[in-house]
Amino acid sequence: ETGVTQTPRHLVMGMTNKKSLKCEQHLGHNAMYWYKQSAKKPLELMFVYNFKEQTENNSVPSRFSPECPNSSHLFLHLHTLQPEDSALYLCASSRLGGGDNQPQHFGDGTRLSIL
Amino acid sequence: DQQVKQNSPSLSVQEGRISILNCDYTNSMFDYFLWYKKYPAEGPTFLISISSIKDKNEDGRFTVFLNKSAKHLSLHIVPSQPGDSAVYFCAARGSGAGSYQLTFGKGTKLSVIP
Numbered sequence: 240e241t242g243v244t245q246t247p248r249h250l251v252m253g254m255t256n257k258k259s260l261k262c263e264q265h266l267g268h269n270a271m272y273w274y275k276q277s278a279k280k281p282l283e284l285m286f287v288y289n290f291k292e293q294t295e296n297n298s299v300p301s302r303f304s305p306e307c308p309n310s311s312h313l314f315l316h317l318h319t320l321q322p323e324d325s326a327l328y329l330c331a332s333s334r335l336g337g338g339d340n341q342p343q344h345f346g347d348g349t350r351l352s353i354l
Numbered sequence: 355d356q357q358v359k360q361n362s363p364s365l366s367v368q369e370g371r372i373s374i375l376n377c378d379y380t381n382s383m384f385d386y387f388l389w390y391k392k393y394p395a396e397g398p399t400f401l402i403s404i405s406s407i408k409d410k411n412e413d414g415r416f417t418v419f420l421n422k423s424a425k426h427l428s429l430h431i432v433p434s435q436p437g438d439s440a441v442y443f444c445a446a447r448g449s450g451a452g453s454y455q456l457t458f459g460k461g462t463k464l465s466v467i468p
Contacts, residue, residue: 279460280460281358281459281460282398282443282458284455284456331397333454335454340405340447343400344400345397348396
């Protein structure tokens, strides 16, 4: 599925680096999400944007900073990360409202490794 | 505490037979349930969903059953095919404010043996 595109697919960075993850959706959705998947843990929701407004921040450390300039693009800015932040970061999008249950559609993720 | 549990980390099934993946949940406010399938190096792909007003939803070889009183749902795949080998995630969503948030299980790795 190419509806949700994430770049880069792999990222290795040192703890003092600053990098950004990018997500773009071509599905006409109005909500976008960042999830983290660590080894042997369920997907954990990090942030939710609904019509470009952040509506959820699940106690995520400030070293993760999301940005949603429009309903099709979502960024996750990273700085001074820790080794335990190494994980798969997944972006998703969905259509909210309209009275129907709509599933979230995921990108292929960015595999992040912190040295 | 996990609100969505997939107690079987893995399952092996012969090709052509039925695969049954199970999921239990604890939050009675969940009213929409989804199954996702994930291949290595890819993101989860939506497979099938069910609303709490139903007890069964079918889509081709895939059927999801919901037992609200037992807080249990299952995904049946019949007949199973080698291409079905993947990790399957159960997810649940509540109603009302914040209902866009999905809670996921840890996943069950299905292996379909030719």
